[in-house]
Amino acid sequence: MTELIERADAPATATTVELSMQQAINRALRVLLAEDPDTLVFGEDVGALGGVFRVTDGLQKEFGDQRVFDTPLAESAIMGMAVGLAMNGWRPVPELQFDGFAYPAIDQIVNQVARMNYRTRGAAPMPITLRLPSFGGIQAPEHHGESLEALFAHTPGLKVAAPSDAGDAYTLLLQSVRSDDPVVFMEPKARYWDRKPVQLLEPTTPIGTSRVVRPGRHATLIAWGAMVHRCLQVAELAAEDGVDLEVLDLRWLKPIDAAGLAASVARTKRAVVVHEAPLTAGLGAEVAALVTESCFRDLSAPVQRVTGFDVPYPAGPLEPQYLPTIDRVLLAVQRTLEY
Amino acid sequence: MAEDNTTFTLPDLGEGLVEATVLEWQVAVGDRVERNAPLVEVETTKSAVVIPSPTEGRVVTLHAEEDEVVPVGAPLVTFAVTVSDEAPQAGIVGKVPTEEAKPARRVRLKPPTD
Numbered sequence: 001m002t003e004l005i006e007r008a009d010a011p012a013t014a015t016t017v018e019l020s021m022q023q024a025i026n027r028a029l030r031v032l033l034a035e036d037p038d039t040l041v042f043g044e045d046v047g048a049l050g051g052v053f054r055v056t057d058g059l060q061k062e063f064g065d066q067r068v069f070d071t072p073l074a075e076s077a078i079m080g081m082a083v084g085l086a087m088n089g090w091r092p093v094p095e096l097q098f099d100g101f102a103y104p105a106i107d108q109i110v111n112q113v114a115r116m117n118y119r120t121r122g123a124a125p126m127p128i129t130l131r132l133p134s135f136g137g138i139q140a141p142e143h144h145g146e147s148l149e150a151l152f153a154h155t156p157g158l159k160v161a162a163p164s165d166a167g168d169a170y171t172l173l174l175q176s177v178r179s180d181d182p183v184v185f186m187e188p189k190a191r192y193w194d195r196k197p198v199q200l201l202e203p204t205t206p207i208g209t210s211r212v213v214r215p216g217r218h219a220t221l222i223a224w225g226a227m228v229h230r231c232l233q234v235a236e237l238a239a240e241d242g243v244d245l246e247v248l249d250l251r252w253l254k255p256i257d258a259a260g261l262a263a264s265v266a267r268t269k270r271a272v273v274v275h276e277a278p279l280t281a282g283l284g285a286e287v288a289a290l291v292t293e294s295c296f297r298d299l300s301a302p303v304q305r306v307t308g309f310d311v312p313y314p315a316g317p318l319e320p321q322y323l324p325t326i327d328r329v330l331l332a333v334q335r336t337l338e339y
Numbered sequence: 340m341a342e343d344n345t346t347f348t349l350p351d352l353g354e355g356l357v358e359a360t361v362l363e364w365q366v367a368v369g370d371r372v373e374r375n376a377p378l379v380e381v382e383t384t385k386s387a388v389v390i391p392s393p394t395e396g397r398v399v400t401l402h403a404e405e406d407e408v409v410p411v412g413a414p415l416v417t418f419a420v421t422v423s424d425e426a427p428q429a430g431i432v433g434k435v436p437t438e439e440a441k442p443a444r445r446v447r448l449k450p451p452t453d
Binding site: 052098137138139140141144189190193194218233237238241242243316326327330331333334337338 | 433436442445447
């Protein structure tokens with residue numbers, strides 16, 4: 001176990017600091033709580049304990065138990081409370097402790113959070129950011145490794161973000177919470193402990209902007225969350241073979257950066273989309289359709305998908321076989337190169 | 340650092356077993372044990388099994404003699420466990436992923452000709 005959370009000491013505006021993703025999100029929450037007295041952080045164990053992943057560590061001490069507080073173990077109540085608070089002018093940042101625990105709150109998220117602005121013709125916007133530790137890779141029990149992005153992206157009214165590293169987690173969280181629209185903010189648990197020099201940047205690009213994290217010319221790997229790191233590993237190995245892969249971090253899964261996808265694939269002419277969620281009706285299908293619509297004449301090969309399998313998320317020891325492996329991604333790249 | 344006592348009760352070792360007989364203790368009072376180290380061999384109506392230690396700690400009490408029958412749910416061992424004075428740390432659920440310096444692979448690529 002690694003203790004990586006810093007206490008409230010340095011100003012949150014420092015330019016380059018070494019931080020884990022946990023700490024970067026903690027910094028962002030501190031900035032958000034400080035800048036807007038209407039911002040509230042709540043959820044299971046986020047207060048006194050500081051969150052199961054230490055992401056909210058120290059926030060209750062700094063901002064008080066009226067603004068950072070623990071809730072009962074009832075996800076539908078957490079999201080229902082967020083709706084009521086938002087209707088009364090607050091800016092709620094609820095946490096549902098794990099992806100799989102979002103299911104008991106689906107009624108509130110889909111039927112209330114996502115629709116209230118539409119239903120009230122703009123009279124009751126929902127400036128809610130649901131922080132949802134997501135995806136697999138930490139060998140946790142059942143309900144702790146789900147990838148729900150397709151479900152949320154399919155729900156009109158929600159925006160969906162999935163940062164891949166500490167710097168983006170900081171910037172995208174600022175952007176999400178300041179937005180007056182509801183955002184599902186999917187934090188990749190497997191990257192929480194990844195520690196590196198980070199620039200804590202204010203958002204400069206609009207919501208829905210992707211990022212090329214590694215430029216390349218032979219094919220584009222498209223990913224989000226923890227799979228961006230997997231794709232960077234693959235790109236390094238491919239470089240040893242003389243294959244130059246671009247890695248595009250989608251960052252926003254709703255809205256998807258169709259123009260960014262098109263610009264990358266128009267150059268590389270090949271695309272492989274990688275995600276942890278099961279294949280069928282996963283977001284990879286949406287990405288493949290967007291790329292095909294915009295780059296049909298440029299493509300040298302059909303868009304490949306490397307995903308989890310169409311099975312319930314497996315128990316810990318089987319995780320490495322379920323998640324897209326380096327070899328499965330390399331094989332997909334080879335298929336596009338040989339097509 | 341402080342110590343806290345925690346008592347491990349006999350789990351259901353099969354589907355609906357109600358008791359087990361202690362065959363042999365593999366630890367003694369005062370021993371320091373690692374997590375998953377062999378703790379005690381017990382016999383149920385299905386088989387004899389070795390129960391691993393659920394925690395790292397110091398053995399304070401063995402709640403049954405050898406050959407004694409213990410009902411499921413009854414105390415088996417009490418450990419003194421070291422607890423940190425600091426707040427709980429990362430990894431309450433799941434494991435921190437390990438990062439290989441050079442990830443393994445089998446597939447090699449052929450560069451495109453275009």
